[in-house]
Amino acid sequence: MRRAHSMPFGAEIGPEGVRFALWAPTATNVALMLDGTEHPLEDQGEGWRRVTVPGVRAGARYGYRIDGDLVVPDPASRFQPEDVSGLSEVVDPSSFAWTDRDWAGRPFEETVIYECHVGTATPEGTYAALQHKLESLRDLGVTAIELLPLADFKGSRNWGYDGVLPYAPDSAYGTPDDLRRLVDRAHALGLMVFLDVVYNHFGPAGNYLHAYAKSFFTERHKTPWGAGINFDGKTSGEVVRDYFVHNSLYWLEEFNIDGLRFDAVHAILDDSDKHFLGELAERIRGAFPERPIHLMLENEANQASWLERDGTGRPRYHSAQWADDTHHGWHILLTGEDSGYYESFSDKPAAHLARSLAEGFAYQGEPFKTLDNHPRGEPSSHLPPSAFVTFLQNHDQVGNRALGERLSHLADPDKLALARAGLLLSPQIPMLWMGEEWSASTPFLFFVDFAPDEELNKAVRDGRRREFKSFAAFADEEKAKTIPDPTAAETFRRSKLDWAERERSPHREILADTTALLALRQREVVPLTKTAWQGGRYALPRPDVIDVTWSYAGGTLRFVGVFGGDSYEPGPLPGRVVWRSPAASQDEDGALVLPAWSGVFVKEVF
The missing domain is CATH 2.60.40.1180 (Golgi alpha-mannosidase II)
Structure with missing residues (x-):
């Protein structure tokens, strides 16, 4: 079986050759640079530049020369073998022979998510190495793996949230076909594959859109990462929205991904009559009317309206939201920590936990202390538990700690055992953070690789230390130096899982308990949730x-x-x-x- 997603931009292999299409509304001159040859591109209206070149084969390298000087990669590149600033590679997605023709997906109620970062989930840090762990995850009782973002990022190591080329799975982990093999094998084992995607910003290094498509961004909206993406511009909003909608369709069709998690959608600022999140869900649902596609949100605003069900109980828009409220209740009870965003839950953590378990959100329009008492959330008690993905920890809650401590480093084991049962036997969709199933001893630290841009590396190092200066443990300069350097390769290496410790006590016993709880969930809880x-x-x-x-x-x-x-x-x-x-x-x-x-x-x- 062959799969390919057609889109109006990028490099598409066709019967007459390869069609190259670039939207460059603010560039004066654009030329296609293809395997050492140059092809001038004329403006065909509304900023589009297109040319079809015969005789081009998969593997050819290309880029675009902007205004006679800067050569940039294709913003819709399918592969960047030489990182974000190198030439793009022509890819023939239909050359891969899939074996999962009979894969029909799985109902969302059966979902148990295993969130993982490809680069640190195994010692090798590759798609191929992760593929060899899939049988262990199936035997654990997991039914879906969720990959942190794969969009090509600067350097060889990154969480993935600094991606700048959203169509190009990062070469640090292998080739696009290696990723396809991972998905194909997962399906053969009955596992779904979800992917985290970032549509609210681009990373700080390797984004060249400003050089030829300034109107891709807007000063009308400000985000923590600078100018907002122009989802609602009168002249460019349609192209911008298409760019991200097609990205979702691309992952779902060309890689046969089963679901997507949309990062920080509260930072997608859009004043259109139809918000981008609504259009995105509608177009995905319309493209796959019979296939179970699971769409998940990270949304600090707790907007239940994006999670509504139709008369048959199916999601109108998005399937579920990450349930931070539930996490915060558990975390305070387990650790006693009550600073930062935990402060709004610290007055009565058990009550907040109980409400979020029963009704989805702990805050459903009440004043939220850490938002200057502005109301947070919408009523959610009418939504089924499957509208909420719950967890005791995730990449953010571990990695955004100064020392990357896991919950097992912070909480009493007996208390954590109760929380583990509470997570895995409640009817919400449970999610484990990689290694959590055996209380892995390795931390998960914040790491980047912006070399040789030492100025950016220094900004990240200094910013990380400033971030924790208000904490007593890191208040003075000497204490701040104990925070691992996020730009150092050693910080990345320390974050890699040690799978061998699963065989040693106490990790062995915790793994057995997690496995038993997940078997109990499938036997006792899932049949109930399907009614x-x-x-x-x-x-x-x-x-x-x-x-x-x-x-x-x-x-x-x-x-x-x-x-x-x-x-x-x-x-x-x-x-x-x-x-x-x-x-x-x-x-x-x-x-x-x-x-x-x-x-x-x-x-x-x-």
Whole structure:
């Protein structure tokens, strides 16, 4: 089976040769540089430059000379073998022979996500090496891997959020066909593949759009990364929107990706009558009407409106949102940390956790302290649990710490065991951060590679230290020097997983517990979530006790968790206990007794 996505820009192989198309509305002269030859390009109207060159084969190198001087890569390049400033390579996507013809995807309710960074998920840091870990992930109980962004970035190491060529999977990890082989093998094992994409900004090095398409950006909108992307411009908004819509379609069609996670959509600023997020979802749904495509948001604004369901229960726009509120409740209870954005959850973390487990968002329009008491969020209690991706940690929550500590470095193991069960047995879509399944000992640190641009490297180093200067542990200059240098290769190396430790105690026992919980989830929880959602409710018998019930047409699931204080007796629990903490016991009358940091899940079938 062959797959290729056709788009109005980039290099497309056709029967008459390769068509090259570039949108360069603010350039005066543009020439195609192709394997040492030069082809002038005339403006064909509205900023478009196109030419078809016969006899060009896959593997040819090309770029565009702008105004007689600067040679830039194709902004829709499918591959950059010599990094972001090198020439682009003509790719024939239809030359790859897929073997997953019978792959039909999986329902979202079955999803258990394993978020990973290709460069540090294995010692080799490649697509090929990650492919060899897929069987282990399947056996763990994972049903989807989610890759941090792959868009080509400057240098050989990066989280991926500094990408500048969104169509080119970064060569640091291998070739586009290596990525295809990874997806093909995942599907053969029954695993979905999700990809994180960034449509709110470009990285600080290697973005040349300003040289020939200044109107791609706008000063009307300001973002943390500078001028906003021009999604709503009168003359260029349509092209800009198409550029990103086609990028989604490209990953979904040409690489047969099963779903996308859209980074920081609250930073996509758009005053159009139809917001880009709405158009994006509509065009994706329209392009794949019968195929299960799962679209996930990171959205600090907690806008439930993007997660609405139709009459059949299918998402109208996006499938789910990362549930930061749930994470924050768990994190405060587990660690006691209450600074920064945790401050808005620190007054009653158990109550915030209970509400977010039952209703999706802890804040649904209430004043949010860390936003100067501006309202945050929209009502979400009508949405099913599958509209929320929950987690105890992710790349941000680990990597944005000064020392990259995982939650297992910060929390008591017994407390973490309760949280792990709470995550994996609740009906929301659970996500594990790579290595979490065995409480990996390696940190995940912030790292970049902007060499030889030492000025940018220095700015990143200094900025990282300034970021943590307000923390007592790094307040003085000497303490700040203990923060790992994000530009050093050693910082990247330290972040690589050590898979061998899975065989050693205590990692071996934690891996066994995670595996058992995921098997229990598939057996007891998933069948319930495939019936009609009827609502969630929660109670707080004590400030340190939560009692959450999720109701479906097929029955109910109930979680009682105790986070401190004296033991708690929940009283009669209709149904069958499917899991309880080892510390839980029964009194002489047979009543369940839950000591501090223990819990129980009970299922009742109708």
